[in-house]
Amino acid sequence: SSSGDAEASPMSLTDSGFQNSLYSCMQDTTHELLHGAGQINSSNQTKNFVKVYKSGSVGRSLDISRFSSYHELREELGKMFAIEGLLEDPLRSGWQLVFVDKENDILLLGDDPWESFVNNVWYIKILSPE
Structure with missing residues (x-):
């Protein structure tokens, strides 16, 4: 059982890291879009x-x-x-x-x-x- 957990750990860390970086990237893009929208006249x-x-x-x-x-x-x-x-x-x-x-x-x-x-x-x- 503990060897099964050890094998699953790296995968869940990778998934979590990927999700975090994706979420962070989306946050930055959303912030830039919202911030930029106020500065665009057209x-x-x-x-x-x-x-x-x-x-x-x-x-x-x-x-x-x-x-x-x-x-x-x-x-x-x-x-x-x-x-x-x-x-x-x-x-x-x-x-x-x-x-x-x-x-x-x-x-x-x-x-x-x-x-x-x-x-x-x-x-x-x-x-x-x-």
Whole structure:
């Protein structure tokens, strides 16, 4: 029994050491990210990819940090899915843009302030008039 414990000891020390160094590394990175976030004026410094889905099309990934407004995002989505001009006026065209946030709530694109949207969007759905 004691020889079994002796064999297990080095392994658990190694695992523990690895976990500690990994945890320490994650702590440092998290601290740097949180500390650095206050010093960066533009959200364009980090990429923020979200999936965009439209029925009848393959879902696509889009870096929303490239945009600074809903207008720019709508234009790009129109080009991406070959429906230019249809996303700007949902009442006229019938096309709707909604997004699902990280709490799994479905919201109309444009209802939240831009920064709040960028920080909370999980994915975007383009709903056709049908």
